[in-house]
Amino acid sequence: MEEGLTIESEEAASLATTLATLRGESIEAVVTTALRDALERDRAVKEGASAPHQEDTEYLELRKIVDDIHRHLQHPLPSWDYSWLYDDETGLPR
Numbered sequence: 001m002e003e004g005l006t007i008e009s010e011e012a013a014s015l016a017t018t019l020a021t022l023r024g025e026s027i028e029a030v031v032t033t034a035l036r037d038a039l040e041r042d043r044a045v046k047e048g049a050s051a052p053h054q055e056d057t058e059y060l061e062l063r064k065i066v067d068d069i070h071r072h073l074q075h076p077l078p079s080w081d082y083s084w085l086y087d088d089e090t091g092l093p094r
Contacts, residue, residue, distance in 0.1 A: 005031070 007013045019030045087094055 007031075 007016065016027045016031055019034075020027045023030060085093060
């Protein structure tokens with residue numbers, strides 16, 4: 001399938017170029033991703049499902065980050081007891 005897509009709008013071309021630069025991806029990749037995301041949202045709305053809110057999407061992304069950090073933490077977590085650093089009699093650092 002050899003169909004080409006030409007972007008004649010200066011604004012659309014600028015937005016695609018800026019997004020590609022920010023993501024470190026090709027213009028083709030960011031346009032494809034944007035179109036795929038828009039199509040998924042529109043299909044969900046048409047089928048009666050509500051489109052995901054930005055807050056929901058951000059929450060899910062943060063949840064993934066938290067879960068990833070949790071997997072890498074030492075168990076049990078280090079103690080917050082730093083009393084061993086201080087002299088028992090004076091309370092000054094050893």
